[in-house]
Amino acid sequence: MTATSSFGEIRKGVFPSMQKHTFADPTTQPFWDAARVGRLIVPCCTRCGTFRLPPYPICYACQSFDLEWVELTGLGTVYSYTVVHHPLHPDLVDAVPYLSAIVELDGTQGEGARMLANVIDCEPGEISIGSRVRIIFEHVNDDMSTPRFRLVRGDEK
Amino acid sequence: MSMKDQAAVVGVGATEYYRRGQSYPTESELSLVCKAILAALDDAGLKVQDIDGFALYASSFEPAEVAAALGVPEVRYTATTTGGGGASGASIGLAASAIHAGMATCVVTAYPVQQAKRRYGGSAVATDNGAQLTYGNAALGISSPYTGFSSNSGLLGPGHAAALIAQRHMYKYGTTREHFAEIAISTRDNASRRPKALKKSPLTLDDYFNARMIAEPLCLLDFTLETDGCVAAITVSAERAKDLRHPPVYVMGSAHGGPGRTGPLNWKWLQMAEDDLVSSGSRYPAKRMYEMAGVGPEDVDVALIYDNFAPMVLMQLEDFGFCPKGEGGPFVADGNIRWKTGSIPVNTHGGNLSEAYLLGMSHIMEAVEQLRGTAVNQVDGAEIALVTGGTSLLPMGGTLLRK
Numbered sequence: 113m114t115a116t117s118s119f120g121e122i123r124k125g126v127f128p129s130m131q132k133h134t135f136a137d138p139t140t141q142p143f144w145d146a147a148r149v150g151r152l153i154v155p156c157c158t159r160c161g162t163f164r165l166p167p168y169p170i171c172y173a174c175q176s177f178d179l180e181w182v183e184l185t186g187l188g189t190v191y192s193y194t195v196v197h198h199p200l201h202p203d204l205v206d207a208v209p210y211l212s213a214i215v216e217l218d219g220t221q222g223e224g225a226r227m228l229a230n231v232i233d234c235e236p237g238e239i240s241i242g243s244r245v246r247i248i249f250e251h252v253n254d255d256m257s258t259p260r261f262r263l264v265r266g267d268e269k
Numbered sequence: 270m271s272m273k274d275q276a277a278v279v280g281v282g283a284t285e286y287y288r289r290g291q292s293y294p295t296e297s298e299l300s301l302v303c304k305a306i307l308a309a310l311d312d313a314g315l316k317v318q319d320i321d322g323f324a325l326y327a328s329s330f331e332p333a334e335v336a337a338a339l340g341v342p343e344v345r346y347t348a349t350t351t352g353g354g355g356a357s358g359a360s361i362g363l364a365a366s367a368i369h370a371g372m373a374t375c376v377v378t379a380y381p382v383q384q385a386k387r388r389y390g391g392s393a394v395a396t397d398n399g400a401q402l403t404y405g406n407a408a409l410g411i412s413s414p415y416t417g418f419s420s421n422s423g424l425l426g427p428g429h430a431a432a433l434i435a436q437r438h439m440y441k442y443g444t445t446r447e448h449f450a451e452i453a454i455s456t457r458d459n460a461s462r463r464p465k466a467l468k469k470s471p472l473t474l475d476d477y478f479n480a481r482m483i484a485e486p487l488c489l490l491d492f493t494l495e496t497d498g499c500v501a502a503i504t505v506s507a508e509r510a511k512d513l514r515h516p517p518v519y520v521m522g523s524a525h526g527g528p529g530r531t532g533p534l535n536w537k538w539l540q541m542a543e544d545d546l547v548s549s550g551s552r553y554p555a556k557r558m559y560e561m562a563g564v565g566p567e568d569v570d571v572a573l574i575y576d577n578f579a580p581m582v583l584m585q586l587e588d589f590g591f592c593p594k595g596e597g598g599p600f601v602a603d604g605n606i607r608w609k610t611g612s613i614p615v616n617t618h619g620g621n622l623s624e625a626y627l628l629g630m631s632h633i634m635e636a637v638e639q640l641r642g643t644a645v646n647q648v649d650g651a652e653i654a655l656v657t658g659g660t661s662l663l664p665m666g667g668t669l670l671r672k
């Protein structure tokens with residue numbers, strides 16, 4: 113089911129891309145440049161190897177400003193999630209219920225580089241802590257590509 | 270020398286409590302805060318001319334405007350903690366520290382709430398001016414390069430973060446919705462005897478499980494009310510407090526803070542280590558607060574715990590040491606937080622969940638009434654009260670008060 117709203121097209125289970133611009137700065141721009149072409153890259157400290165999100169300019173573990181952008185597989189594990197039933201805005205009535213999750217990314221240390229994102233194409237009963245998910249990027253415009261996740265289902269493993 | 274017992278809360282006062290938006294347009298934030306301050310001054314036996322300081326949290330109001338409106342002769346001290354409701358209890362510590370340092374003699378703390386135009390709960394979505402995103406929106410002057418990493422997640426406010434934290438607590442420790450229900454039900458029971466409470470009808474477990482889901486695992490009854498109104502408190506030196514209208518309520522210890530990786534608003538962050546994430550974040554200031562006061566959780570007679578969401582009460586019971594970490598669920602299920610029968614009565618005024626949501630100030634008022642022996646749901650022989658602050662962003666905080 114779809115409907116239109118001030119947020120654009122609304123589909124059940126999909127939180128609309130309300131933020132349409134990244135307001136990127138030099139330390140966040142590479143993430144969005146990669147997202148535009150469907151790739152997930154995350155800054156990693158070249159001194160101590162700690163990944164970090166959001167891409168702050170300095171490493172919280174060793175205070176180094178030196179970083180490299182590392183491409184990840186986009187696979188991850190649900191650390192926690194919520195099923196949002198109550199629309200906080202009237203235009204979200206047709207989007208609920210939707211799933212929002214904390215995802216820990218494969219190839220990182222987990223904490224400190226988690227992603228907060230909408231999990232789509234998934235019934236509320238299908239998700240649990242520990243569920244395996246894969247990132248997708250929704251192309252909003254040439255600036256913003258919204259990261260979302262889908263469950264990795266049995267037949268994809 | 271620490272500030273232990275060097276200052277005392279001598280006056281508390283409140284406006285009428287209104288359901289969200291109902292104070293508008295007969296009241297304004299300025300009229301609400303002035304009325305609460307006058308009520309607190311009257312309670313103390315002090316006058317506007319005695320006020321010389323403002324110790325706030327979350328920049329709750331503009332002291333320059335309130336001082337001008339009230340006609341305060343000279344302002345000598347203005348400070349606010351950063352963050353949100355987390356430092357509500359600790360703002361009394363800020364007042365005490367100013368008095369102990371000799372920077373002020375009579376300090377006001379207050380938080381006016383009027384939600385006619387802006388709702389605190391749906392922080393990321395403004396509903397008064399159409400479908401606008403209040404962060405990540407250049408037109409509104411908020412365009413951080415970091416908001417894009419969370420704003421399209423569907424996580425829009427503190428309740429969504431509380432849901433994620435509660436879900437992980439359930440997974441990690443076996444906590445259940447029945448445990449959260451006990452907090453909602455016991456708090457409502459306390460409110461049922463309070464004339465000012467906005468919600469008085471008793472709750473059953475069935476009521477809880479029949480309430481509509483807001484953000485799983487949290488239902489409507491896990492959420493704070495939405496309220497308009499104001500509560501104010503007046504703090505002076507322990508010496509001066511002896512001559513005022515009521516017996517002094519001394520500030521034994523106070524602290525605010527939390528893990529440095531708590532981050533900004535938690536529904537945009539949640540990057541901290543597991544033990545800090547699956548918590549209220551309060552165990553760090555709790556430890557320093559108890560050290561300053563020279564007492565422990567076993568000495569506390571009544572706990573006024575910031576209840577923005579029921580699971581955060583459970584986690585604060587752990588973080589303030591009333592039970593071991595992870596055991597908050599069984600602890601409340603055993604009846605420990607009940608008035609009259611529990612080992613540590615919690616939110617005897619009905620809290621944010623059932624009395625009114627005034628960002629923690631009503632908890633300070635209840636602590637003072639308990640220690641004066643005048644509370645509606647009086648805890649017999651209460652000598653030490655704990656007041657805590659909320660859990661959505663740094664700093665969290667707590668204050669111990671004694672008679």
Ligand SMILES: [Zn+2]
Pocket residue numbers: 157158159160161162171172173174175176
């Ligand atoms: Zn490093």
